[in-house]
Amino acid sequence: MTEPVITRIQTSLAQQMAQPGGRTLTDVQRRADERLGRHKAEVMAEIEAAVAGLESLCAARPQAPGAEVYRLASRVVDLAGFFDTGPLFDAGYSLADTADRMTAADAWDWPPVQVHVQALRLILNAGCERNAATEQLLSGLKAVAAKARS
Amino acid sequence: MAEDRINLEQSTVLLVDDTPQALDMLGSIFQGFGVKEQIKRPSAVEAVKVLQQRPVDLIVIDCGDPEMDGYAFTRWLRRETPAPMRYTPVILVTGHASQSKVQEGRDCGVSFVITKPLTPAVLLKRILWLAGDEREFVECETYVGPDRRVRNFGPPVGMTGRRKGDLSAHVGHAVEENMDQADIDMLLKPQRVSL
Numbered sequence: 001m002t003e004p005v006i007t008r009i010q011t012s013l014a015q016q017m018a019q020p021g022g023r024t025l026t027d028v029q030r031r032a033d034e035r036l037g038r039h040k041a042e043v044m045a046e047i048e049a050a051v052a053g054l055e056s057l058c059a060a061r062p063q064a065p066g067a068e069v070y071r072l073a074s075r076v077v078d079l080a081g082f083f084d085t086g087p088l089f090d091a092g093y094s095l096a097d098t099a100d101r102m103t104a105a106d107a108w109d110w111p112p113v114q115v116h117v118q119a120l121r122l123i124l125n126a127g128c129e130r131n132a133a134t135e136q137l138l139s140g141l142k143a144v145a146a147k148a149r150s
Numbered sequence: 151m152a153e154d155r156i157n158l159e160q161s162t163v164l165l166v167d168d169t170p171q172a173l174d175m176l177g178s179i180f181q182g183f184g185v186k187e188q189i190k191r192p193s194a195v196e197a198v199k200v201l202q203q204r205p206v207d208l209i210v211i212d213c214g215d216p217e218m219d220g221y222a223f224t225r226w227l228r229r230e231t232p233a234p235m236r237y238t239p240v241i242l243v244t245g246h247a248s249q250s251k252v253q254e255g256r257d258c259g260v261s262f263v264i265t266k267p268l269t270p271a272v273l274l275k276r277i278l279w280l281a282g283d284e285r286e287f288v289e290c291e292t293y294v295g296p297d298r299r300v301r302n303f304g305p306p307v308g309m310t311g312r313r314k315g316d317l318s319a320h321v322g323h324a325v326e327e328n329m330d331q332a333d334i335d336m337l338l339k340p341q342r343v344s345l
Contacts, residue, residue, distance in 0.1 A: 004290035009237045013161060013207040017281040022157025023184050025274065032182025032270035039175050046171055070248075075169070077245035078212070081266025082175050089267055096246035104250070 036082060043079045047088070050075045051124060054095075054117045061110055066103030069113055073099055076120065086130040088123045090138050091116060098145045112148040116141060156278065162187040166197045166211040166223070167243075176210060179270050183277075194223035201227065205235050208277070212243035220244075221251065221258040228259040228294040236294070237287055239280045243268055259295025 023031075050072045057065055057072070076092035095116035102108050119137050126134065163185050167173035173190050180188050189206065191197045194213045200206070209227070211220040218226070220242045228236050242260040244251075255263045261283070262276050285297040305311035 002291060004288055007233075007237075007287040007289070009234070009287045011207070011237055011239055011280075011283075012205070012234070013239055013277075014281045014283065016160040016207060017157050017277075019157050019160065022155045022159060025154050025156055025278075028156055028183045029270055029274055030182075031184070032179045032274070035178035035182045036175055036270060039171065039178065043171055043175070074214070074246055077266060078169050078172055081245055081268055082172070084267070084269075093246055100246070100248045104248075 040083055043082065047076055047079050047085075048124060050079075051117065051120045054113075054120070058110065058114050058117050066099055066108060070096055070099040070103065073116075085128045087134040087138055088120065088128045091119045091123055091141055094138075094141045094145050095120070098148045101149050109148060112144045115144050156183070156274070158183050158185040158277075161185050161207040162189065162205075164188075164197060164200060164206040164209045165190045166192075166194060166209070166213050166220070168192055168213045168215050172212060176212075179273060180210075182270065183274065194218040194220060197223060198226060201231065201235065206238060208280070209238055209240045210243060210273075211240065212245070220260075221254045224258045224260050224295070239283070241273075241276060241280075256298065257293060259293065261296050 053072050054069065057069060062068075073092055073096035077089060077096055080089040080092055095113065098112050098116065102112075119141055122137065123134060158180075163180050165173060165176045165180065165188055167176060167190075170192065173192060177188055177190055189200055191200060193215050194211065195215070195218050197209070197211065198218070211223060213220045213223065224240050224242065227238065227240065239261040240259070241262045241264055242255065242258075243264050243266065244255070245266045247255060247263075247265065261280060264272060264276060283296065285300070288295065288297050
């Protein structure tokens with residue numbers, strides 16, 4: 001086996017960031033938060049469309065649905081993950097994980113998917129607020145996901 | 151005390167995301183961070199074309215394209231490009247990492263994997279960490295990228311290190327007499343220094 005080559009490096013990013021000047025951390029974070037916030041309405045509409053797509057799949061129950069369910073659940077996670085959508089992100093992540101594991105194990109089952117999609121709709125309709133009801137909903141999803149994995 | 155600052159006024163960032171809205175949001179975040187230039191591409195294949203033309207200072211990628219995903223892109227960057235481009239920091243962003251991808255994330259050579267939720271605060275913290283990143287760059291048959299050990303405590307106990315600089319984890323017997331307490335106190339005692 002050849003000897004590993006170890007190099008001590010300093011990246012151009014590190015050199016540039018070491019230069020004096022720039023902005024305060026508070027300032028750049030405020031600016032980034034403000035600019036990101038401008039996308040929220042459009043993104044929530046995209047998430048709504050993805051959940052509607054999942055509802056259609058649950059109603060139609062097509063053959064070999066794993067990839068499409070995973071794609072839509074991942075879309076919810078990818079977009080919701082930019083904002084504080086609390087339970088919506090968690091429920092989307094749980095669905096993506098459940099779909100991924102059921103597909104890998106070749107053991108697809110619709111009821112766990114259906115429960116997740118209903119939870120996503122409830123959370124969306126409730127404005128993605130984290131409260132006692134959504135916490136209970138998420139712990140229910142956790143149990144459903146664990147059962148689907150076993 | 152002066153507040154900490156970040157200077158990205160000279161930096162070019164390559165942003166890659168196969169979800170158009172996510173790419174726009176990443177762009178807005180980096181606009182807020184005050185980068186000099188951002189290059190946005192919707193696929194890793196397109197990002198490769200950019201790097202074949204010019205260097206960048208930081209790459210942020212979230213791409214699940216089967217033709218070339220973020221992991222394959224990073225392997226290409228680390229193995230197929232010349233230095234110093236191959237050292238470019240890569241932050242790989244992921245929403246849900248499928249089971250098959252978890253190990254790949256560790257082994258492809260990224261500087262950081264950030265799992266969503268991704269807030270500007272999290273991203274900022276990681277960029278600041280990269281600015282002070284003192285990890286060495288490792289190139290061997292099975293891995294090319296920053297040292298995966300954030301802290302280097304030497305080889306595992308009972309194993310011989312594979313690197314020339316690895317020290318033995320076994321300290322061994324003392325070869326000199328113990329220092330007495332007075333000597334230790336002298337070493338720790340604050341001394342007046344004339345300037």
